[in-house]
Amino acid sequence: MTFARLPGTRSLRLALGAVRERTGAPGAELYVKAGNTRRIEIDPWMTPLPVDPDDLDTQVSILDERGWALRAGGANRALFLADSGPLPEPNGWRRLSRHSLRPGSLRLPSPSSGTSPSPAADLAEHEPDDEETAGLALLHGVLRRLGERMPEARLIRGRLDTGASAAVLASTTGVTGRTALRLATVELDFAASRDGRQGHCRLYRAASSLQMLSADSIASEIAERLTLATALAPPFLPAGEVAVSPALGCYLLALLAPLLRGRSGWRRLRKLGAGRPLGPPQLQIVDDGALDAGWVSAAQDDEGVPTRAVALVRDGEPGEPLLSWEDDGWSGFAAAGCRRRSGWRALPEVCHSHLYIAGGSEPAESIRAGIVHGCYLLDRAHDGQCHATFEASTNGNAGGLGEGRFEVDAIGLIIRRGVVLGEAPRVRLTGSVRQLLQGIRAIGDDLRFLPAPGAVGAPTLLLTGLQVEAIG
Amino acid sequence: MRSNANGAEQRTLLTSDVAAPADALTRLVAHGGQQFEAFFERVESVELVPKGAPNRVRQRKEQGLAVRKIENGRSRLAAADTISGPAFAACCDRVAGTARSIGTAPPRIRTGRWPALRLAEIEQAESRLTRAVNRHRVGFPMEINARRHRRHVQVIRSRVAAPPQFEEYFSLQVTTPWGVWGGLLPSLAAEDLDPVALCLVDRLRSRGLPPHRPGPGVIVLGPSAAAVLLHEVVAHALEADTLALSGSPDQVVGLKLGGPELDVVDDPRSAPLACKRSSDDEGTAAISRWLLRRGRVRQPLADLVWAERYPSMIPGAARRASRHRLPGPRTTHLELLPGAIPERELFAEAAGGLYIGEFERGNLDPFDGRCVLRAPCGRRIGASGPRDHTGPVEIRSRAVDLLAAVAAVGDRPLAGGAGWCAKDGALLPVWARCPSVRLEGLEVAD
Numbered sequence: 001m002t003f004a005r006l007p008g009t010r011s012l013r014l015a016l017g018a019v020r021e022r023t024g025a026p027g028a029e030l031y032v033k034a035g036n037t038r039r040i041e042i043d044p045w046m047t048p049l050p051v052d053p054d055d056l057d058t059q060v061s062i063l064d065e066r067g068w069a070l071r072a073g074g075a076n077r078a079l080f081l082a083d084s085g086p087l088p089e090p091n092g093w094r095r096l097s098r099h100s101l102r103p104g105s106l107r108l109p110s111p112s113s114g115t116s117p118s119p120a121a122d123l124a125e126h127e128p129d130d131e132e133t134a135g136l137a138l139l140h141g142v143l144r145r146l147g148e149r150m151p152e153a154r155l156i157r158g159r160l161d162t163g164a165s166a167a168v169l170a171s172t173t174g175v176t177g178r179t180a181l182r183l184a185t186v187e188l189d190f191a192a193s194r195d196g197r198q199g200h201c202r203l204y205r206a207a208s209s210l211q212m213l214s215a216d217s218i219a220s221e222i223a224e225r226l227t228l229a230t231a232l233a234p235p236f237l238p239a240g241e242v243a244v245s246p247a248l249g250c251y252l253l254a255l256l257a258p259l260l261r262g263r264s265g266w267r268r269l270r271k272l273g274a275g276r277p278l279g280p281p282q283l284q285i286v287d288d289g290a291l292d293a294g295w296v297s298a299a300q301d302d303e304g305v306p307t308r309a310v311a312l313v314r315d316g317e318p319g320e321p322l323l324s325w326e327d328d329g330w331s332g333f334a335a336a337g338c339r340r341r342s343g344w345r346a347l348p349e350v351c352h353s354h355l356y357i358a359g360g361s362e363p364a365e366s367i368r369a370g371i372v373h374g375c376y377l378l379d380r381a382h383d384g385q386c387h388a389t390f391e392a393s394t395n396g397n398a399g400g401l402g403e404g405r406f407e408v409d410a411i412g413l414i415i416r417r418g419v420v421l422g423e424a425p426r427v428r429l430t431g432s433v434r435q436l437l438q439g440i441r442a443i444g445d446d447l448r449f450l451p452a453p454g455a456v457g458a459p460t461l462l463l464t465g466l467q468v469e470a471i472g
Numbered sequence: 473m474r475s476n477a478n479g480a481e482q483r484t485l486l487t488s489d490v491a492a493p494a495d496a497l498t499r500l501v502a503h504g505g506q507q508f509e510a511f512f513e514r515v516e517s518v519e520l521v522p523k524g525a526p527n528r529v530r531q532r533k534e535q536g537l538a539v540r541k542i543e544n545g546r547s548r549l550a551a552a553d554t555i556s557g558p559a560f561a562a563c564c565d566r567v568a569g570t571a572r573s574i575g576t577a578p579p580r581i582r583t584g585r586w587p588a589l590r591l592a593e594i595e596q597a598e599s600r601l602t603r604a605v606n607r608h609r610v611g612f613p614m615e616i617n618a619r620r621h622r623r624h625v626q627v628i629r630s631r632v633a634a635p636p637q638f639e640e641y642f643s644l645q646v647t648t649p650w651g652v653w654g655g656l657l658p659s660l661a662a663e664d665l666d667p668v669a670l671c672l673v674d675r676l677r678s679r680g681l682p683p684h685r686p687g688p689g690v691i692v693l694g695p696s697a698a699a700v701l702l703h704e705v706v707a708h709a710l711e712a713d714t715l716a717l718s719g720s721p722d723q724v725v726g727l728k729l730g731g732p733e734l735d736v737v738d739d740p741r742s743a744p745l746a747c748k749r750s751s752d753d754e755g756t757a758a759i760s761r762w763l764l765r766r767g768r769v770r771q772p773l774a775d776l777v778w779a780e781r782y783p784s785m786i787p788g789a790a791r792r793a794s795r796h797r798l799p800g801p802r803t804t805h806l807e808l809l810p811g812a813i814p815e816r817e818l819f820a821e822a823a824g825g826l827y828i829g830e831f832e833r834g835n836l837d838p839f840d841g842r843c844v845l846r847a848p849c850g851r852r853i854g855a856s857g858p859r860d861h862t863g864p865v866e867i868r869s870r871a872v873d874l875l876a877a878v879a880a881v882g883d884r885p886l887a888g889g890a891g892w893c894a895k896d897g898a899l900l901p902v903w904a905r906c907p908s909v910r911l912e913g914l915e916v917a918d
Contacts, residue, residue, distance in 0.1 A: 041798070043713070061549040062566045063796050067534060071527060080527035084534035084553040102591070104528035156717065191839065198839065345532050383837065 006034055007087050012170035014090045019072055020172065022096040023079065027108050027172050028072035031302065032087050033344040035165030037063040040135045042158045056140075060132060065165075067344035073106035082345045109303050109325040110173040131162045131184075134210050141215030142188065142222070149223040156189035156200075162210050167344075169304055177304030183295055184210040185451060186218065192226040199229025199425065200382040206295055206451035225379055228411040231423030237470050238414060241374035241441070242429065242463045243367050246448035248377050248410055249458025253285070253357055255388035255406050256433060260285065260312045261338070261350050263330060266321035268390065269312075272403070272434050277316040279437040284358035285313035287322055289337055291354040295455050301337030302348045308336050313437075324350050342453070356457030360443030364460035367442050369418040375468055377412035381426045384409025388433065404433035409471065424470065431466035439465035484584050485514050485624040486555075490633040492579035493560055497630050499574050500541070500564055507542040507630065507776070508567070509754060512555055513795045514624040516586065520594045522615040522647075533586060538795040539563035545781050551795045557581045587622065594618045597644065597660045604662065604669035612676055617645040618660070621901070627755030634755035640746040641901060643892075646672060650679035651848065653832075656890040656901050658744030667696070667888060671830055674861065678849030681863030690825030691867075691877075691911040692818050692853065697845075698808060699889025699904030700831040704843050705871035706736050707803035707902075708895065710763050712778035712785060714838045721772055722782045730767040730875035735809040738763055738773060738789065743805035743903045744887060753799050754790040761789065763806075767875075773801040793898035802893065808906040811881030818882055818910045819857045827851040827858035828865060830889075841871045869914060877914040882907035 007015075012030045019028045039061040069082040079101050139158055146153050166180040185206045192199050203222055207213045244252065259269045272278060289307025291297050300306055303325070311319035320333050328335035339348035368376050380386055388406035407430045414421045431439070444460030497508040514535040521528050537560055538551035550566035552559040557578035564574045597618040605611065625637040645654045646668070653671055657664045693701060706729070708714055715721035739760040740749035749758050754776050762770035774782070775790030778801055790799035819827075833846040847865040851858035867874075889904040 037796075057545055059547040059549070059798055061547075061551065061796070061798065063550075064552045065796070066553045073527070078527045078529075080530040082530075082532045082534075084536055086554070102529040103523075105526050107526070200839065345534070347527060347530070 006032055006166055006168045009168065009170050009176045011087065012168065012176075015087060015093070016170060016172050018090040018093045019070060019096060022093050023072055023100055024098050025072035025077075025079070025101060025106075026074035027106060028070065029108050029169060029171035029175075029303075030068060030070055030087070031167065031169040031341070031344065032068040033165060033167040034066040035163055036065070037061075037161055037163035038131055038135065039063065040132065040139065040160045042139060042155070058136065069341075069344050069347075071106055071108070071347075073101055073104060075105055076103065077101035078104035078106040080347060107326065108171050108173050109175055109305050111175060131210050135160045135162060138186070138210065138213060138215050142219050145216055145219035146190070146222055149219060150192065150226060152194065153190050153192045153222070153226055156191055158186070158188045160184070160186045167302070169302070171304070175304035177300040177302075179298040179300065179302070181296060181298070182208055184208070184213060186213055188218070188222065190222050190226055192230050194230040195232075197230045197232065197425075199226055201225035201229055201379075202382055204451055206449075206455070208293065208295055225411060228378060228413070228423050229382060229425055231425045233426070233470055234414055234422045234424055237375065237424065237427060237468055238373045238416070239468065240464075241371050242466055242468055243371055243374065243376045243415075244410075244461050244463060245376070245378045246444075246446055246458050246460060247379045247450060248408070249357065249461050250448070250450040250452070250456040251380055251386055251408060252406070252436065253355065253458050254452050254456045255386070255408075256436075257352060257355065258390055259404070259433070260287065260355065261322040261352060263321065263323070263327060266318070266331075268404075269318050269321075272437070273318070274434070276438065278313055278318060279316040279440050280443075281316045282360050282443055283313055283316045283437070283440055284311065285319075285356070286311055286358055287338070287352045287355045289353040294354045295449070295451070296353050298353075301339050302341040303337070303339045305335065305337035305339070307338070307353065310336050310338075322350065322352070340454070351453060352456075353454045354449065354457065355454065356447060356449065357443065357459060357461070359445045359447035359459040362442050362444055364444035364446040367444050367460050367462050368415070370442075370462075371415040371418065373416050374414075375412050375424060375427065376415050377410040377427065377429065379411055381409040381411050384426065385428065390433075406431065406433060406436065426471050428469050428471045429466055430469075435465045436463065439463045485512055485626045485636050486581065487584045488580050488582040490626070490628055493581060494628050494631050494633055496560070496564065496574040496579050497539075497628060500568050501630065505543055509540045509542070509627060509629040510560065511538045511540070511753065511792070511795055512626040512628075513537070514555075514583070514586075515794070516622045517619055518589065518591065518594060519617065519619040520591070520597070521617050529591065531589070535583065536795045537563065539567050540798075541567040542776060542780070545777055547777065547798055549798060555581060555583050593660050594620055594642075597642075597665075600660065600662060601644075601646070601665050601669060604665045605672055608669065608673045610673055610676060612648060614672070615647040617647075619643045625753060627751065627753065629755045632755065634751040634757075637749055637751060638746075639749070639901075641744070644668060648672065648675065651675060654891075656892065656903075658747060658887070658890070658903075674829060674849055674851075678861035678863060681849070681861065684826070684850055684862035684865045688913055690822040690853070691914060692822060692825065692827045692858075693909050693911065694827070694829040694888075695886040695906045695908055696830045696888035697828045697847065698906040698909045699806065700834045700891070701845060701874060701909075702736055702806055702808055702906065703803065703889065703893070703902060703904065704834040704836045704845065705874050706763055707738065707773070707806055708836045708838075709841070709871055710769060710772040711801045711803075712772050712774045712782070713800055715772055717838045720782070721774075721778065722784045724769045724772060725784070727769045728767055729764060729769060729872060730878055732766040733811050733881045734764050734767045734875065734878060735762070736764040737761065737807045737809065738803045738805065739807060740804035742807065742905075744890075747805075747901070747903060749804060752788050752790045752804075753792040754787065756788045756790065758804070759786065759788045761786070773803060775799050775801045791900050793900055797898055800896070800898070802895070802900055803902055805903040805905070807904070808881065808885065808909070810883045810885045810907045813880045813882055815882045815884050815908055816857070818880055818908055819853055822853045822910070823855050825853040826862070826865065827853050836871060842868065843871045843874055844868050867914070874911070874914065877911040878909050879912040880910040882909065884908075
């Protein structure tokens with residue numbers, strides 16, 4: 001498979017000239033993206049493990065994706081048009097006219113609003129490797145190792161995607177940008193039955209390359225989760241400390257995302273502290289579009305605005321908001337490149353790229369071992385609740401904002417003085433968002449990222465003041 | 473080439489002779505156990521977002537193709553985001569694993585013009601819906617996001633080219649101060665917007681009410697709510713891939729799931745006018761498929777791969793979210809055949825019960841058969857039918873218990889309950905036509 005070459009910025013400028021001439025639009029921007037994906041799906045439908053690789057029904061898809069999006073217009077009239085395939089030649093825009101612009105508005109970033117000239121280097125196009133064999137070997141490796149650890153496990157379905165994409169953009173304001181990334185993701189669903197108790201688990205992991213995904217650690221994680229999911233419910237749960245693993249910490253942080261972006265999020269975050277610090281002094285929450293070795297790391301966002309690390313919570317206090325170039329200078333804060341597109345069909349929207357709680361200095365193992373009487377929660381329960389609500393206050397205060405509450409179903413262990421007393425196949429962790437942040441007592445040193453829209457990262461956290469109850 | 477089942481204006485995706493790619497596919501076949509198929513797709517969506525948003529009109533167009541090899545129940549698919557002879561030849565090479573698999577010259581493949589943009593009907597949606605709401609003597613602020621979807625599909629399987637398929641439908645998202653309503657509509661005409669207005673008015677009147685927790689009793693489901701219930705507990709439950717999670721899919725044939733009043737059919741040919749299908753996304757002729765006949769399972773939903781694995785299964789229910797996804801067995805247009813009981817009599821002796829007009833969400837756990845259905849509001853049933861509004865209602869029950877609770881089926885089927893089915897992340901439009909149904913002895917939880 002050959003990777004389709006992206007047009008150069010000169011071609012984009014020629015096309016932009018043609019668009020402006022046809023439509024009369026004061027401004028225009030073109031975004032072109034190409035990518036390829038090799039997908040392996042296995043549907044053994046509850047096949048017992050270990051399974052002979054030849055008995056697996058594998059479905060392989062090789063996908064070439066390519067498309068572009070045009071934004072054109074001004075203060076009163078605008079156009080958004082996205083299409084698949086290569087960018088039309090300069091004379092291929094004849095279907096556009098002044099009537100193509102409809103009521104609406106368009107604003108585009110300019111180099112003066114925080115953008116920098118595009119790097120002169122050419123786009124590093126990825127020659128896709130034939131990763132099918134490696135992908136199948138990884139999946140077979142996971143199944144073999146899991147079969148050794150837990151022969152009663154059954155694979156429901158599995159999916160492995162490896163791919164690369166590259167994008168280029170240019171606008172009439174002089175902004176240009178290029179991004180490229182590679183990603184491998186694996187999503188596995190397993191079920192198991194122990195003493196008549198059914199349990200399920202779903203694992204979704206990502207890495208910059210297939211080689212960085214380890215069959216052994218994936219199999220180990222699945223076995224751990226299935227063992228907990230099929231455990232006997234405990235007669236009681238201690239109501240003390242709760243330590244959460246990096247995996248569950250990522251889900252908790254993802255629930256807080258609405259508080260951590262834009263002006264409205266900032267206002268809510270400021271009110272959340274209610275005169276007290278948001279969290280302990282060692283709490284740092286960061287969003288960094290240019291994170292070293294990050295999965296979606298790029299020097300610019302999808303509008304060509306430079307990315308940077310934004311300390312959303314610094315030393316337990318609100319740091320600075322994540323603002324797009326349109327809000328640059330709001331309340332004295334600087335913008336960062338944070339508008340991303342989910343694909344060539346989508347308009348750019350403010351979103352996080354690598355949102356994470358920075359790792360602390362305390363070894364994660366000592367946090368777990370230091371639990372006097374509490375729970376260590378490992379991951380979300382399969383198909384359980386995981387949501388937060390940030391509804392407006394109903395107490396009559398004009399413009400009052402609700403405190404926000406969250407609810408997450410999890411699997412975990414009951415621990416007393418570092419000793420595992422029992423397993424908890426399904427518990428519900430609830431509380432207010434304020435309690436969640438202010439109740440952080442320790443932050444581990446094992447920061448880990450999980451795929452979300454973008455990437456979300458967290459280390460092991462020790463939490464207090466939250467409610468834990470056994471369910472179902 | 474024959475016209476599409478929906479009888480709409482003839483629209484052809486491929487203007488070149490389909491015999492050329494069909495011949496090329498036959499050259500790929502190395503032995504009788506292999507099947508090759510080409511899938512050509514063109515999709516357009518035009519979206520009008522509320523005033524004040526940037527880029528109010530958003531037009532997205534795309535077309536592409538996929539070539540698939542099926543052998544021993546395994547698929548190998550290659551897809552490209554363009555329709556052309558060279559792209560087709562490249563995809564053939566990828567699934568065959570050899571260069572120049574169909575010869576040195578790629579077949580000539582040409583596409584027709586895109587249909588005209590036609591924005592007027594989308595632009596009128598807001599004023600029409602506002603008028604429909606005002607007819608209920610209420611008015612409230614609404615932000616309307618209207619989108620028209622068009623999809624052309626042409627499938628060629630070895631020497632056979634299925635009739636080209638064309639679908640056109642609309643999606644609406646209405647944001648009010650007390651929540652968001654979203655759904656699919658076959659058109660933006662007044663008769664399709666009136667039920668939307670009724671849902672919005674019901675939500676207005678039930679705003680701020682606490683969740684409703686009635687005890688066991690009679691529940692009457694309106695046509696839209698009944699459609700969502702059947703989608704979850706009949707259609708999803710009888711998809712071959714769902715059935716395979718708990719055993720052999722063909723073993724459910726003959727199983728009694730409900731009473732004799734339950735006759736449920738999946739028939740893509742009788743979907744709303746512009747959404748009718750005469751063949752599925754694998755090019756197999758669509759059929760009127762009895763899912764339940766007098767409460768017993770007759771024929772699960774299957775595609776080619778599942779029909780190959782279980783010969784008693786009939787293909788024809790394959791659907792793809794896009795050329796980039798493999799097909800899977802899914803419902804298209806679900807029908808609950810009408811019973812003999814007049815609509816009014818469904819409410820007889822139901823005083824104190826609950827009427828649910830719509831469910832906004834439904835979910836079936838394929839492992840334990842538990843189903844959760846969420847309604848934004850309900851209405852208490854009085855002596856003369858539905859009256860006071862209630863807050864949100866959640867029904868949690870096993871699928872078999874829900875079907876067993878169906879005690880009566882109304883005599884007036886209506887189109888309703890259309891929406892996006894998001895199983896396995898593949899977003900597909902689904903349609904339904906149902907009468908109201910009466911459930912008895914079912915427990916309702918918050």
